[in-house]
Amino acid sequence: MNATGTSAPLPPFDPICPSSVVPVQIGGKWTAMIVLCLEAGPRRFGELRRHLRPISAKVLAETLDAMERDGLTHRRPVDDGVEYHLTPLGRTLLGLIEHVRTWARANLDELSRARARGTMAG
Template structure:
């Protein structure tokens, strides 16, 4: 028999409570990849990230800035210019992201098959 889960297993000081993004958060990982080659403006980011709304992209960028993954540089020009770039901390996540992408590539068939099997099974009753 498996031991029960402890109610205090996620201590407030636990590192998982400060993770900069959730596993599966699609926009943060995509923004990291967009900024890998250097600074980008908001409108440049919107090109490959066309499925994200401007509001959600702005929120993602703000949370990434809050977590120290990117910097926002505003230039006093006419018209004003703002660029986003990766910090050293943000760059350090690229190796982890590459590993996750490799894992997904290796296991894509298994993931697709599992999702298809889940969708095809009869609906469960109760909980």
């Protein structure tokens, strides 16, 4: 359980995540994954950073700032730092993200074959 009482586990992300190859992007490259991490409740910066290992601290901070600017997240000071949570507007992305993830899982093989053909042609 974290300092805010959130004990829900963070969502698992496949290292070869279909969302990393899908040609549909919501916000920045990391926006959808951050939205999924915040779905169950507030998270601190460090918790997000540890879970989204490939992202640099700078890019995570920039993405969270952009998400807050767009009204998708809200930053709240806590005892020894800051935590982030989804706003009602940010929560509206959850259904869209699930549809994109479903599409990616259903079409990953075909998408991968098409991309492989494209790299062979170049």
